[in-house]
Amino acid sequence: MNSAYILSLLQGLWATVVLSLLTFLFGGIAGFIVALARISRNWAISRGAAAYIEIMQGLPLLVLMGLCFYGPSILGYDSLSPLTAATFALTLYSSAYLGEIWRGCIQAVAKPQWEAAECLGLTRWQRMRAVILPQALRIAIPPTVGFLVQIVKNTSIASLVVGYAELSYNAKIINNATFEPFLYFGIAALMYFAICYPLSVQSRALERKLNVANR
Amino acid sequence: MTYNFDFAAVLAYWPLLLEGIWTTLRLTLFCTVFGILLGGACAVVRTGGPTWARWIVSLYVEFIRNTPLLVQCYFLIFGIASMGIRLPILVGATIALTVNIGAYTTEIVRAGIESIHRGQLEAATCLGLSRTQTYLHVIIRPALERVYPALSSQYVLLMLASSIVSSVGVEELFGISNRIQSETYRNFEIFVVLGGIYLGLAILVRGGFALLGLAMFPRRRKLGTPL
Amino acid sequence: MSPIVELKDVRKSFGELEVLKGVTFEVNRGEVAAIIGQSGSGKSTALRCMDRLETIQGGSMLICGHELHDDDIDLKSLRRDVGIVFQSYNLFPHLTVAENIMLAPRMVKGMKQRQAREIADTVIAKVGLREKMDCYPEQLSGGQQQRVAIARSLAMEPKLMLFDEVTSALDPQLTGEVLRVMEQLAADGMTMILVTHEMAFARKVADRVIYMRDGKVHEMGSSDILRMPATPELAAFVAESAEH
Ligand SMILES: Nc1ncnc2c1ncn2[C@@H]1O[C@H](COP(=O)(O)OP(=O)(O)OP(=O)(O)O)[C@@H](O)[C@H]1O
Ligand SMILES: [Mg+2]
Numbered sequence: 001m002n003s004a005y006i007l008s009l010l011q012g013l014w015a016t017v018v019l020s021l022l023t024f025l026f027g028g029i030a031g032f033i034v035a036l037a038r039i040s041r042n043w044a045i046s047r048g049a050a051a052y053i054e055i056m057q058g059l060p061l062l063v064l065m066g067l068c069f070y071g072p073s074i075l076g077y078d079s080l081s082p083l084t085a086a087t088f089a090l091t092l093y094s095s096a097y098l099g100e101i102w103r104g105c106i107q108a109v110a111k112p113q114w115e116a117a118e119c120l121g122l123t124r125w126q127r128m129r130a131v132i133l134p135q136a137l138r139i140a141i142p143p144t145v146g147f148l149v150q151i152v153k154n155t156s157i158a159s160l161v162v163g164y165a166e167l168s169y170n171a172k173i174i175n176n177a178t179f180e181p182f183l184y185f186g187i188a189a190l191m192y193f194a195i196c197y198p199l200s201v202q203s204r205a206l207e208r209k210l211n212v213a214n215r
Numbered sequence: 216m217t218y219n220f221d222f223a224a225v226l227a228y229w230p231l232l233l234e235g236i237w238t239t240l241r242l243t244l245f246c247t248v249f250g251i252l253l254g255g256a257c258a259v260v261r262t263g264g265p266t267w268a269r270w271i272v273s274l275y276v277e278f279i280r281n282t283p284l285l286v287q288c289y290f291l292i293f294g295i296a297s298m299g300i301r302l303p304i305l306v307g308a309t310i311a312l313t314v315n316i317g318a319y320t321t322e323i324v325r326a327g328i329e330s331i332h333r334g335q336l337e338a339a340t341c342l343g344l345s346r347t348q349t350y351l352h353v354i355i356r357p358a359l360e361r362v363y364p365a366l367s368s369q370y371v372l373l374m375l376a377s378s379i380v381s382s383v384g385v386e387e388l389f390g391i392s393n394r395i396q397s398e399t400y401r402n403f404e405i406f407v408v409l410g411g412i413y414l415g416l417a418i419l420v421r422g423g424f425a426l427l428g429l430a431m432f433p434r435r436r437k438l439g440t441p442l
Numbered sequence: 443m444s445p446i447v448e449l450k451d452v453r454k455s456f457g458e459l460e461v462l463k464g465v466t467f468e469v470n471r472g473e474v475a476a477i478i479g480q481s482g483s484g485k486s487t488a489l490r491c492m493d494r495l496e497t498i499q500g501g502s503m504l505i506c507g508h509e510l511h512d513d514d515i516d517l518k519s520l521r522r523d524v525g526i527v528f529q530s531y532n533l534f535p536h537l538t539v540a541e542n543i544m545l546a547p548r549m550v551k552g553m554k555q556r557q558a559r560e561i562a563d564t565v566i567a568k569v570g571l572r573e574k575m576d577c578y579p580e581q582l583s584g585g586q587q588q589r590v591a592i593a594r595s596l597a598m599e600p601k602l603m604l605f606d607e608v609t610s611a612l613d614p615q616l617t618g619e620v621l622r623v624m625e626q627l628a629a630d631g632m633t634m635i636l637v638t639h640e641m642a643f644a645r646k647v648a649d650r651v652i653y654m655r656d657g658k659v660h661e662m663g664s665s666d667i668l669r670m671p672a673t674p675e676l677a678a679f680v681a682e683s684a685e686h
Binding site for chain 2: 058067071149152180185192
Binding site: 338 | 493495518521522524525526528530532533534535536537538545546549550578580581591594595598
């Protein structure tokens with residue numbers, strides 16, 4: 001085992017974290033919009049959001065990466081950097097899943113709460129902001145933390161079409177030089193595990209706490 | 216700058232695309248069968264096996280669910296090769312994908328098994344059914360029926376994720392399109408076409424699961440309600 | 443007439459808690475025995491021991507010729523001889539009424555589909571639900587589900603039927619239809635032991651009434667003991683039940 005290789009893996013790990021955070025930031029914003037669009041009373045908007053979700057959930061992330069990598073240059077823009085293209089693709093992808101998760105949370109709260117808030121004479125948006133969203137946020141946290149795990153794992157796909165040098169990319173490069181797949185992919189896997197497992201545990205713990213509180 | 220789309224150049228390779236579709240579907244089918252067998256067995260162990268075996272299954276499930284499929288593929292496929300074992304690449308890919316989907320299946324089926332009420336087991340015991348018979352007819356069957364929607368979604372995701380094995384050299388739909396890419400340089404068009412095909416395949420696989428579900432679960436067919 | 447059920451000084455504990463503290467009684471072939479008593483007195487536990495859903499720790503229990511204290515007891519054959527029905531019907535929700543009934547005859551007795559179906563037709567007629575054969579449990583009322591549960595047990599052609607408060611979860615109207623089925627069973631000569639809160643029913647069909655109190659048989663006799671209890675405890679219990 002060579003310390004330069006370990007350093008390279010750690011650099012890859014950092015790149016993975018950066019891409020994950022960017023994805024969560026932009027994917028979260030876009031996902032929130034998707035969720036609101038999905039429950040809009042405007043038929044065209046809600047159908048549009050549903051179609052968007054349907055399409056994103058029916059495409060492999062690899063294909064989405066390709067479209068985001070090659071698409072902009074066709075529209076006349078400069079070609080995107082690997083990080084930008086990967087963030088773009090992962091944002092689109094995550095926004096659909098997060099949008100769907102959050103729509104469920106909002107609707108779970110909205111049904112019983114809607115009428116109560118209606119009695120108070122609030123407008124629809126006021127009700128949403130003052131009554132629905134704060135409560136939806138509470139039940140949205142466990143599945144959202146759970147989805148973070150998906151985001152981290154999905155960043156590995158960015159090493160393929162767009163060639164973003166994150167953890168699995170660096171591990172592959174090292175393996176090409178050393179031919180020790182068990183060792184270096186094993187370490188890479190452990191690094192992913194070190195990020196994802198605590199998130200999974202946390203998500204389950206939060207879920208359990210919520211279930212107890214609701215009882 | 217205006218770009219002239221040339222889908223015809225890509226679509227001219229339709230025999231190649233068909234071959235890729237066929238490989239993707241075969242891969243998905245094999246992994247579905249093996250994945251359900253592996254996941255079902257692990258779920259049974261996880262809920263009713265000896266403590267040490269439960270531990271091993273938990274370890275397997277947690278490890279797979281908290282690491283990326285791509286790294287699992289590299290680890291298994293390159294790893295097996297590095298031991299000097301020569302496997303056809305499609306076999307290697309099937310193993311890697313099965314190991315992956317098996318873990319997700321375990322979790323889903325386990326949730327189904329745990330949702331079966333204890334009274335059901337007691338009723339089966341009182342009627343004289345053996346342990347195996349009880350598991351098969353009173354636990355596994357209704358558990359599968361209950362989690363079938365979640366399972367189907369997971370296997371649609373598997374079909375989409377199988378594109379990842381192109382990175383270890385499997386010429387399934389995504390992998391085979393690399394050839395078209397190197398001959399036509401129509402990168403964007405290729406991805407649009409691939410996107411369309413995968414969307415179609417997702418609908419196909421989802422429909423296949425729906426039909427299979429109707430065939431397997433007569434209660435659902437007749438009542439149309441979830442169990 | 444020889445007893446088909448024989449309990450001698452049966453003891454059973456859950457951890458520290460002794461639930462059965464020496465229970466002794468007999469039930470003869472063709473008899474109907476009603477077990478009554480306060481909540482927590484060990485009625486269900488006694489019944490569950492008879493089908494070896496619980497193991498006993500002391501005394502002896504002879505059920506249809508099976509000595510339940512044996513470690514190498516043939517459970518399969520015991521459960522062929524004994525049918526048991528609980529308060530919660532526990533029908534298999536993914537199977538139709540017919541399939542619920544035919545499952546055990548096919549699995550345990552290895553019957554062919556046709557033979558099992560004949561038996562199912564017979565027992566479903568006994569509980570008066572012939573037209574519901576192809577329904578799923580959720581399509582039936584509670585009383586109907588309980589009658590199917592009885593039919594499912596009968597399909598194994600047991601020598602002894604155990605009932606644990608089978609009508610407790612049901613509305614009064616539905617209770618009647620289940621009790622009528624049980625009454626008919628008794629009239630047909632089935633040996634039955636039932637834990638029940640229905641005093642009127644016990645008085646009507648029971649040949650033997652067993653009053654349990656604090657893990658023991660406190661008073662036992664013909665159904666006359668419900669009219670003229672010998673012990674003040676049973677008298678109080680009967681009076682209390684009559685109020686409800
Ligand atoms: N599996 C068990 N583990 C521990 N304690 C138990 C168990 N089953 C029953 N008990 C205890 O044994 C005692 C007798 O229970 P049992 O169910 O036999 O009473 P019962 O006479 O049937 O009462 P009820 O009329 O309420 O059904 C109770 O105190 C109960 O808490
Ligand atoms: Mg009881």
